[in-house]
Amino acid sequence: MIVHQISIFIENKSGTLLRVLELFKENRIQLIASTISDTVEYGIYRVICSEPVRAYEVLKKAGISANLSDVFAIMLDNHPGRAADAVRHISAEGIAFSYLYSFMLGGKGILVFRTDDTEQTKKVICEKQLAALDDEALLSLGNADDTEGK
Amino acid sequence: MYLHKELETLTRSEIECLQLERLKKTIDRCMQSPFYRKRFAEHHIRPDDIRTLDDLYKLPFTTKQDLRDNYPFGLSTVPLSEVVRLHSSSGTTGTPTVILHTQRDLDEWANAVARCLYMVGLRPGDIFQNSSGYGMFTGGLGFQYGAERLGMLTVPAAAGNTKRQIKFITDFGTTALHAIPSYAGRLYEVMTEMGIDPRRDTKLRTLIIGAEPHSEEQRKRIENMLGVKAYNSFGMSEMCGPGVAFECPEQNGLHIWEDYYIVEIVDPQTLEPVREGEVGELVLTTINREAMPLLRYRTRDLTRILPGECPCGRHHKRLDRMKGRSDDMMILKGVNIFPIQIETVLMQFEELGNDYLITLTNEEANDLMTVEVELKAFSDDYPKLQALTREITRQLKDEILLTPVVKLVPKGSLPKSEGKAVRVRDLRKTLV
Incomplete structure (x- = not known):
């Protein structure tokens, strides 16, 4: 993740x-x-x-x-409000964001961030079933994007 | 523990007695030099006027400019047929200067260097690698002849080519190395890159460092990095080269060999002697030299004489580590600052590397100092970097009473020289 x-x-x-x-x-x-x-x-x-x-x-x-x-990369559906939902889950646990940036890839929104409590963040991601990507998943999403472009 | 026991353990009164005898001989000899003959005549000095050591103060100073004005042979006291060696300064700041040696001068120079090296525990059987520039730079041949005189296997590795230096260290089992302090740091960096642990993979245990002012913190850092004892060496080409003053195992001040030199510390502005223990410009008179004696030579190096006795049993005076050159002093907003003060602060931070650069600029009438320093390990954390920058700034302000701009820069981004490192750039425009 x-x-x-x-x-x-x-x-x-x-x-x-x-x-x-x-x-x-x-x-x-x-x-x-x-x-x-x-x-x-x-x-x-x-x-x-x-x-x-x-x-x-x-x-x-x-x-x-x-x-x-290591940073987290959460994949979101391309709908208004999805980022708010993800951030709310994490903030609700009293976790602070050190930094965050986002971009679109393969028609999905990707939220990249680091927090002040990595272990607790992992727990939230599991519990709330947020779509956290790893290197491979991110890359294949990017490649899919490329194919669509052609 | 003494190579020249008799000379090294002379008492103060014995030293002074020897000095007077040698000073008188030197003055007689100076009458053979066109320069000093003229200088004495101008100041109405006859050799007989020098009867006690205090009479030294009657003599005028000799400066680097005098050496330039009388380039190349104007200070020689012997015919050129008796001169066997010539060293010349690079002349980067003007006309070059020349120092001449007879065979006896070279022998005595080698003896002085051998005495220094023996003092810090080096013996025949040690393998001495000299990573100093050869040729005109006296740190090369000076240490070469001194180390050979002592009977060590001496490797004239010369400066530069760091990987080859390291290969020599590991292949030959080098136990002692002479290098300038900034280069010692560079050696360690490259060893680390090559996967060599200096403690485990080399036999290095003694490092001789000199030629560049450095702080106690930098010495400790070098000792820790390389797993060695590092001894401070002081020399200058005008006084032969290395072997003028050297630390003993106490590592507390450099014994200056008073059977070779008479030492004075003067205020660089008034040229009057400073009070005992105060910092001023080092002035040296050679009393054991034939071809080219120098009387009251202004070295431009700033230091002080450490008070008290040294437990090592030598009564030769101890110089404090060099505070820099009187020419290196920066004056900012009327405050005198030496680069070594900045270095001392920077070296206390674990996070910082060995290289730094001080840049002076001015905007209108306002002097500004920027200190760039390399981060040893980079962390992806703005708040930490900012806190570090603030702390460095605060400590520098405590030391120099001005607030510099501190910039952390990536490792390897500052100019790295394999010779003397450039630490200060003065880009201030002179206001008319």
């Missing part, structure tokens, strides 16, 4: 982001989702991609500061 996210420590200098993306391109690693926020001093670029472990090795070999972390 966990997906791997790569967090890359990048300087707010032009070129660093491009370098990461080009490394992915050269190594045929596909981005599924990514996010970066606008802080002045430093940036953390968070990436969900195909083959996260290999992607992490590629970055490390290139001398780029990165780490691999």
Whole structure:
């Protein structure tokens, strides 16, 4: 029920982001989702991609500061209010979100997040039968998307 | 524990007696140098005027500019046919300078270095790897000859090519290494990348570090990383090179060999002696040199003499670790700051790596200091990074009384030099 996210420590200098993306391109690693926020001093670029472990090795070999972390990815039906339902279940247990981002994949809404209590969150996901994806499920959803596109 | 027991254990009065005798000889010798003959005439000094050690104060200072102005041979006291070695500074800050040596000078230099290395426990049978630049840089040949004089198997590995250095360390069973402190950190990083544990996979136990000012915290860090004892070495090409002052096993101050040098600490502005134990510019007079003696040479290095006796039994004065160069001092908003103060604070943080860069800028009349420092391990946690940044800023402010801008940067993103690391960039525009 966990997906791997790569967090890359990048300087707010032009070129660093491009370098990461080009490394992915050269190594045929596909981005599924990514996010970066606008802080002045430093940036953390968070990436969900195909083959996260290999992607992490590629970055490390290139001398780029990165780490691999576990995040939750919940799949939602494409209807208004589904995100609210999912978040409500988790918040109801007094769990706080550290960060959250979302995107659409294969006609489904995907909610990626980390909380301050991973174990408790897992419990809620099981009890409330939320559709938590793993790396493989996420990737196949993405590939289905690709086929539909053709 | 002493290589030259008699000289190393001289009492204070014996040292002073020897110094006076050697100073007089040096002054006589200086009369053979065109530069000093002229200088003495200008100041109406005759060799007979120097009767006690205090008479030294009658002599004018010698500066690096004097060496430049008399480049290349103007300070020589012997014909060139008696000179067997020449070392020259790089001249990056102006005309190069030259230091000349007779065969006896080289012998005495090797003796001084051998004395230092013996003092920290090195013996024949040790394998000494010298990861210092060779050629004109005196840390190369200086340690080479000193280590050979002591009778160690000496590996002239020279600077750079870190993987090869590590191969030498493991293949030859290197027990002692000389490197600049920033390079010791680099060695450890590369060893880690190569899967080598310095404690388990190498026989290293002694590290000689010098040539760059570094803090006690950085020394401890190096010792912990590599599983060694690290001893501070001080030297400068104008005084031969390495072997001027060196830490004993107490690791509390560097004994300066007073049978080679007369030591003064002066206020860099007024040039008056500072009070005992106060920080000032180190001024040295060579009293055991033939080809090119220097009288009251202003080293630009800032330090102080540690008060009290050293338990090691040597009465040669102890210099505190170098506080930097009088040229390195930064003045921000009227406050004097040395890079070593910043380093001392940064090295206390587990989370930070060894490399940092201080940048000075100004906007209108306002000086601004930015401290970039590499994160050792990166954590995907903004609040933690922000808290760390705030804590570093607070501690730096306590130390330097100004609030710098602290930036955490990824490992490997700061310029890394295999020679002396660049720690300060001054981009301030001079206001007219």
